[in-house]
Amino acid sequence: MQITWNWLKGGAILGGVFLLAVILVKPLGVSTQFVIFDGIVANLVDNDVAKKDDSAKHGYTSDNAYLAKSGGKYAHSIEEPLNYGFILVFAMFAGGFFILLVTKRKTLEGRKRSACRF
Amino acid sequence: MSIILAIIVGLAFGFVLHRVGAGNPQYIINMLRLQDLHLAKVILFAIGTSSLLLFILLATGLINESHISIKAAYTGVIVGGLIFGIGFAVGGYCPGTCLVGFGGGRKDALYFILGGLIGAGAFTLMYGWLSDVFPSLFEKIAGGKTTLADTGIEKYQGLVGGDGVPAFVIAGIIAIIFMIGAWKLPKKFNV
Structure with a gap:
């Protein structure tokens, strides 16, 4: 599991994931979730960071201009963290963690095998 | 349903990013130094x-x-791209790969994530002021x-x-x- 995929295999599979994301939901995007995470933390401290606003396109607004923009899209994600974009971020972390687990197990097995030889 | 899809797509994306080497900042830094173009090819x-x-x-x-x-x-994307590029070269991560790197057990990725959260927070607070003072950034x-x-x-x-x-x-x-x-x-x- 430690060997990195070559560019052809890696590029083709990564391209497949890009496409799969668009077919199933929408193009992949991560960076906005940093703002959402900050907003969720700020909203825990001050419950008014994101608030309901029926006149906004997404039903939420904020006193912060960035969180209020695009019809309260970000404010909405802050109020309802169980949304696609936010969960995607944690699943990506889990994808990396899965490799860590498998690699560790293989390394341990390898050590056991080499230990048996002695 | 969208949560299940987020888990499926996120797991796949995280797994594949790690497999191509993007969770390792050395690959990214060497690519930007034009010394190892593996990731650029991918x-x-x-x-x-x-x-x-x-x-x-x-x-x-x-x-x-x-x-x-x-x-x-918009114009600000060019400025943002320059700042992003500096962070990419200095840290060896981007907002997606740092998550995968951290999941894969790299401690430096955690510091990159914390830096990203501080930077994103600072931008969120500055946005109103930036758009008032530099409206041309948003053209x-x-x-x-x-x-x-x-x-x-x-x-x-x-x-x-x-x-x-x-x-x-x-x-x-x-x-x-x-x-x-x-x-x-x-x-x-x-x-």
């Missing part, structure tokens, strides 16, 4: 294959058009939500083609250039 080939297939799906109507979302281009480029090859979706405009040349041919040519680039780029430069 990225070029991934963009080439996915955009070619995407435009074929668009042309055949096999994809739900509401799933296509184009980010607006759209080429109509904002614009693509090179026309997607055929009404709310987005295409820059090239339209005169009887199907969009997937233009997208296909661009995609093939990317794929040939991936193939022909040397893996290593002896600098």
Whole structure:
């Protein structure tokens, strides 16, 4: 599991994931979730960071201009963290963690095998 | 349902990013130093294959058009890109790969994530002031939500083609250039 995929295999599979994301939901995007995470933390401290606003396109607004923009899209994600974009971020972390687990197990097995030889 | 899809797509994306080496900052730093172009080849080939297939799906109507979302281009993106590039080269991570790197057990990725959260927080607080003082940063480029090859979706405009040349041919040519680039780029430069 430690060997990195070559560019052809890696590029083709990564391209497949890009496409799969668009077919199933929408193009992949991560960076906005940093703002959402900050907003969720700020909203825990001050419950008014994101608030309901029926006149906004997404039903939420904020006193912060960035969180209020695009019809309260970000404010909405802050109020309802169980949304696609936010969960995607944690699943990506889990994808990396899965490799860590498998690699560790293989390394341990390898050590056991080499230990048996002695 | 969208949560299940987020888990499936996120797991796959995280797993594959790690497998191609993007969770390791040394690959990214060596790519930016033009010393090891492995990741550049991976990225070029991934963009080439996915955009070619995407435009074929668009042309055949096999994809739900509401799933296509184009980010607006505006002047601030150029400034942001420069800042992003510095962070990319100094840290060796981007907002996606740091998550995968951290999941894969790298402690430096955690510091990068914390830095990203502080930076994103600072920008969120500054946004109102920035847009008042530097409105030119938010001026759209080429109509904002614009693509090179026309997607055929009404709310987005295409820059090239339209005169009887199907969009997937233009997208296909661009995609093939990317794929040939991936193939022909040397893996290593002896600098």
